[in-house]
Amino acid sequence: METVRVSVVTPDGAVYEDEGVELAVLKTVEGEIGVKAKHIPLLAPLAIGPARFLKGGKEAQVSVIGGFVEVRPDQVTILAEAAERPEQIDLSRAEKARQRAEERLHKQQEGIDKKRAEIALQRAITRMNVAKHR
Numbered sequence: 001m002e003t004v005r006v007s008v009v010t011p012d013g014a015v016y017e018d019e020g021v022e023l024a025v026l027k028t029v030e031g032e033i034g035v036k037a038k039h040i041p042l043l044a045p046l047a048i049g050p051a052r053f054l055k056g057g058k059e060a061q062v063s064v065i066g067g068f069v070e071v072r073p074d075q076v077t078i079l080a081e082a083a084e085r086p087e088q089i090d091l092s093r094a095e096k097a098r099q100r101a102e103e104r105l106h107k108q109q110e111g112i113d114k115k116r117a118e119i120a121l122q123r124a125i126t127r128m129n130v131a132k133h134r
Contacts, residue, residue, distance in 0.1 A: 002037035006053055008062050008078040009056040015083040016062050024076045025052040026069055035071050048122040049132050051078060063130040065123055074117060089131035096123035
């Protein structure tokens with residue numbers, strides 16, 4: 001099976017690299033996409049969600065928090081605002097962030113930025129799901 005090279009990069013540096021990915025599944029702002037070798041060129045904004053990479057029947061995941069994906073026939077490059085591999089995620093910290101975001105969403109106080117709380121909740125849930133994939 002043909003493969004693509006995948007790179008996940010943040011402003012802090014490379015988070016994930018693999019030369020032999022058979023399928024990359026990414027969450028864009030328009031929905032989920034799957035990318036295999038020889039995919040048409042594409043540039044798309046990413047949503048908060050897991051990036052999944054299948055290789056030899058095994059799956060690797062990376063928590064991706066926004067950014068862009070550039071797809072070329074032989075390469076997928078993710079330029080993420082933030083990204084973490086499962087072993088980099090502190091599950092208890094992510095759970096506390098989820099609880100804080102849910103509390104903010106349920107409060108009826110003025111001055112609570114609901115959109116920001118929703119984004120924090122999505123980020124925490126994504127990080128927890130990817131961390132559990134270890």
